[in-house]
Amino acid sequence: MASIAINIDENSIPREHKASSMIDSQLHECLRQDSIEAFKSLVQTHFAEELVTPCGNTLLHVAVSYGSDKIIAYLAEEFPSLITTQNSQEDTILHLAAREGKDRDIIKSLVESNPCLMRKTNTKGNTPLHDAVIKGNRDLAKFLASKDPEVAYYNNKNGRSPLYLAVEKGNRNGILDDLLKSGSSIPIKREDGDALPKGKSPVHAAIEQRNRGILDKIKEARPELLRLTEKELGNSLHYASSIGFLEGVQFLLQNFHDGAYERDSEGNYPIHIACKNDSVDVVKEYLDIFPYPKEFLNKKGQNILHVAAENGKDNVISYILKQDPKLVKPLVNEMDDDGNTPLHLAAGHFRPMASFLLVRHNHVARFIVNNRNWTPYDLAEQQSERAEEEFLKANEMDNSKDVEDGMENSTAENSTDSTSSQRKVQVYNDYVLKIAKRATEKASPKDEGLITFFGVVTTLSILYFYARPKKSLREYFTVTPRHISQAKEESKTWIGNLLVIAVLVAGVTFAGAVQMPQLRDYNNSREQPHESNSAITASHYISYENHLYGYLFLDLGAFSTSMVASLILLWANFNDARFILLGVQFAAIMVFSSIIMMFGAFFLSLRIALLGSPEVWLTIAIIVVAVVFFLVQAFLFWPWFLPSPVDQIVEGILFNYFYYLCFFTLFYSWRWLTEKLPELPGLKKKLKHPREQRESRNM
Missing domain, CATH: 1.20.140 (Butyryl-CoA Dehydrogenase, subunit A; domain 3)
Structure with missing residues (x-):
């Protein structure tokens, strides 16, 4: 029999375990060899129920780990309280058997006589079935699922059920097939809390792995699982749409059609999630089945074009605007609960590309006002002022931080010998490490504010050309005096x-x-006559x-x-x-x-x-x-x-032209590249559309 190491860490011995109550080396040898007679002679001199390892494992825990059937039977008969005893990690003997790959008849008989073992959880919230699935112990997992099928849906502290773990493991050793055939319905409540409906759905795990085969298995054995909803991710259609899993969306629309009419915790339908993810293929799939997108409004009263514009999803916006005018007209000027049209949201969230696509569309109302009586241009102006203020504040904070760092560096350098080469090397190394750390960290507020500011002024410049309301000369030349x-x-x-x-x-x-x-x-050229040199020299x-x-x-x-x-x-x-x-x-x-x-x-x-x-x-x-x-x-x-007021007016006009010209050049350069690059022989295959790539892989 192969030896099994028992985790004995002297530093981890609990204070309550005294040296006299620890399992000694002779008992360990007897347990390992399954020497029942020697074990009986030794254990009679001790209190068997009090003997433990440093990890709190009882004699029965150790016997199960070694697979010593004779000693297991003796201890279960003589000391039945050990069967349900848990160690310091709250593991029962069944947890250890599941992790050690033990599926002996003696263990199964103990489970049948003590069914409470199957629902006991350890410190991680795992039942024995959890551990059996994690370790790929198929025989014991199948046995446990047949005896108590409902446990397959119990969640641990990470919200994962054995069924979810089986999907996550990719149906390792066929355990998923056994769990799906266990014959239990989804439990609503359990003794210590709610079960699967508030945990992680196995369908979501299959979608995350983009595994269509597992989805088919779930549909055949447990189709009700397709309807499960997670608190953060929504139902299965929400999640498939959020990651752009087109094949999964198609499968779910065929088998869970009603899921398209459900909202998630944020009040969005699956088609809204597809727009937020910029998944054109998924949006196309929804529009083919539901050619009435104006009916899908989230809890803010926003349609799919609102959501795409607010999140700056240019590909989705471009695709929607190219659809049948009868489909597009009800979307482009629709107002949400705040009175904002998609153009308002694109302008208010400084989305230059989305603003450019919307403002140039023939059916978009450029001067419509929201509940605050603001046009899209007015909203962009407000955001521009806020972005400028935030950028100036971030700039001041960044400058003050640099000054403090400089003072610290100068103090450190002055406190040491300036002629020390080792100190110079150390200072240089610290500087390099500091630069490397800054490169891996999140961008500073100043950098983020600068990026935001450029997005705002570019959006404002676009709307300046296409959606600027007419003003009187007096309003136009009115400037805000600088403090x-x-x-x-x-x-x-x-x-x-x-x-x-x-x-x-x-x-x-x-x-x-x-x-x-x-x-x-x-x-003084020798080729010129001397008479003419004097006249030329004089001139x-x-x-x-x-x-x-x-x-x-x-x-x-x-x-x-x-x-x-x-x-x-x-x-x-x-x-x-x-x-x-x-x-x-x-x-x-x-x-x-x-x-x-x-x-x-x-x-x-x-x-x-x-x-x-x-x-x-x-x-x-x-x-x-x-x-x-x-x-x-x-x-x-x-x-x-120029005087300050005139300077502000001229700068406001010229900078709008400057930013618009830059954006216009980049936009059409990008469009030209995306159209021309795929035509190159060497790049045709590499730049193939994602949907075409998936179809080619499936062929």
Whole structure:
């Protein structure tokens, strides 16, 4: 007989177990060898019912683990209280027999004489049938299910019944077949609580594994199981729709048709769940069977297009909008309980793609108002303001956190010897670990706020073009004044940045004045007559003087304006706070002027260096590049010259064009790629539609 190790951990001995009540080595040897005579002689000197292992196993537990039939029969007859005794894990002898793969007749006889063993649970809530299924002990599982079929539906503390575990194990050793044939109906109540209807359904387990074969087995043996509902996942059709299991949805619609008319805990029908999952194939299956989607409204009064728009499921939205107009018209402008249309929900939840698809549809009412008297554009404006506020708050929190981290690092570095190479290596390793940890962690509130903000402004820009209500000029040019305290806080950062730029410009222009550009001599060519050289040199010298005077003027102007800007910024930084806003605005203009003049001086220095150059194309190319970048600089700096109200208005208009142009380009690039890539020979098979892939695998 193979030896079976008994878990004896000295550190796990309960305090109540004394050394005198522990099973000694001689008794263990007798139990292992099933030496009944030697065992009787030893056990007579002890109280058999009090002898235990460190895990609380009695003599009968150990005998069952070893499969010692003679000792089992002796102990069951002489000490019947041991039959129902549980160890420290609340395991009975039947739990151990199920886990150890024991299915001896002596065990079965004990179960028949003590049927309460089949319903006893351990600390995990497992009955012996649970453990038999988990370990694949088919013979004992079949025996237990035949004696008490109802236990197959009992849930453990994880909400799993033996039947669920059998499905989860993929019908290992055919245990599922035996449990389905046990002949018991679904229990409603048990002694210590509710049974399967509030636990995990075996049908859900089969759907999770996408196992159509098990679904067929359940349907043939226990079709009532198809109707079971889980609290979080809903009925089987809800769950199959949530994971996009098309084959399972088709099976359930044939065998559990009424499930399509049931709502889950959130008040959604299965077709709503399919829309939330962006499963176009599943939605198509529902619409083929139920060609009246307007009748399916969740508890919020939302139809399938509401749900798809709110969750940004673009593929489903595109598919629905392409259906028969008679089907689409009742959906696109339908209002939910809050008066929101699908376009309202797409705008309010910043779904740019969904908003784009809906707002361009011919039957969508773009200016309809909800219960708050807001159009989709108004709702997007409200969300834009909120997203901006949240992003600014997250940005401030992130900056303060970085400052604290920097102070901690600097304190740690100052507290050690700066010349220690080991300390430098340690600091570097800590920094790398910190970066790696941040990469694996969830995105910071600042990053999430930035993503949200981009989604909001993109949605707002789309609606700006297609669904912006007409406003009077007065309303259009009305701006919200910026709070003075907020502007002053921002100005402190601007002062530092502008001061750095002004000082750099002053340094560069001072160096340019010290080393002025010189005229290059292109006229000492041996191929030209000596008489003509003097005339050409004179004209070049006149051009050189004109360019040099312009260079000096621009260089002096850039130096002067940058110095003035520096003094103004210093004055604003140390003077009255009321002067800050005006000083920053004026200094910004001066800095911009100095940069433009510095750019002009640089351009003239290049012109001086190229005077008389035979390479005309080089001169033209430099002029074109200079003009282009001059316009770019002017465009980047022009907001500094405008008054704050005008600046806000112009920015609001231009940024809408900018975001819409970016989205428009990306949208049609994506559409083009999705249409062209499948046509490539090497990608046709890889980019095949998921439904076609499943059909090809089934063939």
